[in-house]
Amino acid sequence: QVQLVESGGGLVQAGGSLRLSCAASGRTFSRYTMGWFRQAPGKERESVAAVSWSDGGGTYYADSVKGRFTISRDNAKNTVYLQMNSLKPEDTAVYYCAARPMWTISVSQQEYDYWGQGTQVTVSS
8 A cells, every 4th residue: 555645836937947746655665667647627547757666667758848847756755746846827727646566667657556636836927
């Protein structure tokens, strides 16, 4: 069982930065692939980024955030981060972290077993 708690959301002007954190409980965090998803009002939840627990598994970024967002993890702190730079109004959404007990990355929310409660990110123009 893994419990996830996101933090770091807020209101920021376009062009600004935020860093989201997702703290995980459980002793096997290092064996979970972690993903960040977001859901904007009236839209479906979409994958933003993911990082494998395995060095060989790599990372994934949605095209819309490549070059602006960076996902990282600190297994010693049981925490995954999403550094978001050059934010745009279209990045406004509730951001969720999720955990998948496999080393392979997936962009499908159905393949993640555990979810946080979400944190609101609002980017003003």
